[in-house]
Amino acid sequence: MNPIDLGFDLRDVITAVLVLLAALMCFAAGVGLIRFPDVLSRLHAATKPQILGIMAIVADVAVTNPSVGTITLAVAIIVFQSLTAPVSAHMVGRAAYRTNHFRRDILVLDELTAQSFEQAHAPREIPPIDQVKG
Amino acid sequence: MKARIASGLVPFLGLVLLWMLIWGEFTWLSLLTGVVLSLLVSVAFYLPAVALSGRLNILRALAFAGRLLVDIVLASLQIAWTAVNPRYRPSNAIIAVPLRTRSDLVMTFTAEAVSLVPGSIVLDVDRETATLYLHALNVRSVDDVPALKRSVLATERRLILAAGSADDLARLREAEAAGGSDAPGSVRREGGAA
Structure with a gap:
């Protein structure tokens, strides 16, 4: 792949922008992790801005080294990060809520109250997951 | 039989x-x-096996993916700013959003998409009534909640339009015709006996 001749290497500019963006996101995630007040808020900082960060870094690698192998791997990385990060955030958040490791005083509203929680988790007939009919 | 083969x-x-x-x-x-x-x-x-709807609208799916990417970028910047903002005052909310879909797959993907966008985490799911319980960052007052719920329902809407079953599409139309999108969640469904 020949770089486009603009007098400077366009890919260097793209690299600078994307890596800087990713670094800023990781930095903000770190600051948020310290500054946010409780587990649930910290989860937002710990799991989210780095999604954009990793997208930027992976996109940068794909742009600066555009071969089929790198691009397909980049796609796989982004897809799997996007699929798995919310799951881990969900599991930690759920555990934090159930064990009361969060601050109620900074909530303006809590619709997952004890009552709706009981209602949601009362034992009942759960339909089988496999509902595919031929 | 065809559906069973496809879903495997x-x-x-x-x-x-x-x-x-x-x-x-x-x-x-x-x-x-x-x-x-x-x-x-x-x-x-x-x-x-996962119950696939057997329907996929490529254009709608692209619209969904594009919108998701835009949301991720904007919300990431917003959360990053929140983290470093010297005048940050914590104010969060936990909200219940009853979805209109009855498909496990659409519900899962809505939860994934909503969680992926910074600012909201799915804390719990009530599968029978398809209700998502979200923790949202930076909710200043109760007045912000309806807009938040509308954005979750809009995500669900884009997903149903992209790959929902005909059944879900009909349910979506019905809910929108009934004005359900104006004040989602204000009337909580009881049990889900319907």
């Missing part, structure tokens, strides 16, 4: 594709090893 085949082909993506080459060798490994994995780690 799609994840299988997904595994093969993933294998080829990781190797970064589309050759007969990677295809063959991919097929063998996918067979092994789907036999060894058997999962219940």
Whole structure:
């Protein structure tokens, strides 16, 4: 792949922008992790801005080294990060809520109250997951 | 029968594709090893079949993906700013959003998409009434909540339009005709007996 001749290497500019963006996101995630007040808020900082960060870094690698192998791997990385990060955030958040490791005083509203929680988790007939009919 | 084959085949082909993506080459060798490994994995780690809707609108799916990307970028910047803002005052909310879909797959993907966008985490799910319980960052007052719920329902709407079943589409239309999108969640469904 020949770089486009603009007098400077366009890919260097793209690299600078994307890596800087990713670094800023990781930095903000770190600051948020310290500054946010409780587990649930910290989860937002710990799991989210780095999604954009990793997208930027992976996109940068794909742009600066555009071969089929790198691009397909980049796609796989982004897809799997996007699929798995919310799951881990969900599991930690759920555990934090159930064990009361969060601050109620900074909530303006809590619709997952004890009552709706009981209602949601009362034992009942759960339909089988496999509902595919031929 | 067709639906059953499709719902087994799609994840299988997904595994093969993933294998080829990781190797970064589309050759007969990677295809063959991919097929063998996918067979092994789907036999060894058997999962219940997922009910696919059998419908996919490519344009709507692209619109969904594009909108998701825009949301991720904007919200990431917003959360990053929140983290470093010297005058940050914590104010969060936990909200219940009753979805209109009855499909596990659409519900899961809505939860994934909503969680992926910074600022909201799915804390709990009530599968029977398809209700998502979200923790949202930076909710200044109760007045912000309806807009938040509308954005979750809009995500669900884009997903249903992209790949929901005909049943879900009809339910979506019905809910919108009934004005359900004006004040989602203000009337909580009881049980889900319907």
